[in-house]
Amino acid sequence: MPRIADLKLDNILLEVDDLGIATVTLNRPAKRNALNEATIDELIEIFRTLPRDGVRACVLRGAGDHFSAGLDLVEHHAADRSPADFMHVCLHWHEAFNKMEYGGVPIIAALKGAVVGGGLELASAAHIRVIDHSAYFGLPEGQRGLFTGGGATIRVADLIGKSRMIDMMLTGRLYKGEEAVTVGLANYMAEDSLAKAYEIARRCAENLPLTNFAICSAISHMQNMSPLDASYAESVVAGVVNTQPAARERLAAFRDGSGPRIKPTQG
Structure with a gap:
């Protein structure tokens, strides 16, 4: 298996501090951290490697003003994929997000700006979500002639319920602030979501690794x-x-x- 130092990353920044806390930063700010195929590939490699390289907790964030605006629609339009091709794209997304949810390392997402479409699917694969006042959640697939393909029907529906998710997709409804916390899209709201995420990550890193593995993996399995x-x-x-x-x-x-x-x- 590769080690963290061996990973070749172009779209994501990865750092690990002395406490064993990894920072995973989506690094396409000019694209509002839209998720292209290469970024998903890198997420798979990162979250395959972190549990096996002694990482005790992970903070997931986006560079710039936004967490992630979701699927890279420009790439998707240019690729003009067949149904089978896009099915495999979706399966790749599921592979990445399953490695996050079931990998056993606590992942705390520090959210700001757009957490939209596939960006919300990515955030929902984290174990804890922290927002600031700029963060907003949306599933605009209905207005774009699309349907979710990265697990929203599983994870987002589990967080907020089927009816709210359908409403988001049909009408473009956005959630932010305390309302987002109340409906279950976020666990915490803070003035500085990144600082709060690190505070939580440090607390998680004090736990025994095997206990964290069970909490962050077994519970999801048992729900199935x-x-x-x-x-x-x-x-x-x-x-x-x-x-x-x-x-x-x-x-x-x-x-x-x-x-x-x-x-x-x-x-």
Whole structure:
């Protein structure tokens, strides 16, 4: 498997700090970080590599004023693809976003400006989403004669419900601010979404890697199962995670009072 240092990236910037937190930056600001085929290829390689190279958490962001305006419509129009060709494009998107959702590394998306179409599909594959006051969410496919192909029918519908997603696609309705948080498109709103995303990433990076893997992978898998199968899978995962040696150390710290206590902050 390639290491992070071996990746050849032209459309995305990738950095990893001393805490093991990766920053993945969509780097096509002149195109509002529209997602072309090459960018999707790079996302696949990045999120194939991060879990295997010791990364403890990831912040996903966009360069410039926008997170992502979605599918690169100029490239799509110029390619004049056949139905079969575009089906394979969509399957490639699913491969990238599945590696994000199921890869086991916590991904926190720092969102600003346009989070539209395929950009929303990308953001919905992150585990936590943080917005600032400039961020807005849309699925304009209906107005463009298109249909979602990167997982919106799975992830966005799961976040906000079928009816709201249909409304977004039919009417071009946009969500932003507190309303976006209320309906489930974002988890947090902050003056500085990037700073808040790093704060969350640092908190996640303090967890045990195996525990994070289970939280960021097993839960999604279990949501795809029947209740009976999910209860069995949950028991198996808990058996593995809850008996890891590093967990025993943390439990011992809780027992003797040296570990952190869970309580609400004052004020």
